[in-house]
Amino acid sequence: MKILVTDDSRVMRQIVIRTLRQAGYDDHDIVEAEDGAQCLEKVGSEKPDLVLSDWNMPNMSGIECLQALRASGSQVPFGFVTSEGSPEMREKAANAGALFLIAKPFNEDTFKDALDGVIA
C-alpha cells in the first residue's frame, strides 16, 4: 500500500510518518508532497492508496486539493491531519469526501482509531 503524506512542514511530515510506524503501519510505501498542488499532481503520478493531508498550506490548501480531486473524478481515500479540529471543519471535510480528520496533537492511538479499516 502506498500512502501520500502532504504537509508544508517537513518536520510535521516526519512526525506523521513516524506516528504511522508507531501505530503499526510500518510496511507501507510513503511518498510526500509539500502542498495541495503537489499532492494533486502526485495522486496522478504516484497513484497512492491513501492521502493524509494537512489543511492549511500555501499554494493550495488541503480542502481545495480534495475538492479538485473529487471534481476530477478521483476517489482516492483522503484524510486530514490538521491543527484545527472544529465541528465546522469536520463537517466541511466530510462534505468534501474526506474519510476522517485527525486533529494535532495526535498519537499512535489517534492514528489507529482513524486508520483501522482504511489501511488493510
Added chain:
Amino acid sequence: MTLSRARPITELLDTETVQSICDEVWPSLVGDGEAFVPVPVAPPAEVVSAWVDIIGPWTGSVVVTCAPSTAAALTESVLMTRPPTVVDDEDVADALGELANVLGGNVKSVLPGESRLGLPQIGSAPARGRLDDVRALVGQWRGNYLTITVQGTAPHPSGTEVPQ
C-alpha cells in the same frame, strides 16, 4: 459612528485552558514525558519567536518565544535527532513554527465564532495590542525560558482603528 469593542482575549480564554492545550501538545509533539512548566525563569538576552495569526471575531496571534538555543533543543526533541545529527536553521524555523501552529489551531478551536488560521511565521514577535488583550503564560521547558502569548493585534499605524 459607533464601533463596538471586540471582547479581549482575557474574557475569552483563561490561563488553565492554555496550559491544558500545552499539556496535550508537549508530549505529542515535543516528546514523551516533555512538558511546558508554567514557572517563570529569567529571560535570556536573545529570543526568537514563532507565531500564527487568528483572524475572526477575535483577531490576534499565538506566539511562542524562547532563546535560539532552546528553539534548537526543541527541534532536536521534536525530530528525535541524536548526535552527530545536527538540526539546521530551516529545521528550527519549521519545528518552532509548527509548535506555534498546533498551539494556535487548538486556541482557535476554543474561541467563539468562525475564525481563520494563518501560516506559521518566525522572527521578532508581532507588536501587542491593547493591554487587556493579552493572555501570556511565562514558563519553562527543561528549565529554559519559554513563553506562550495569545495577543490581540496592535492598532494599525494608519489610524484606521479606533484609538484605545
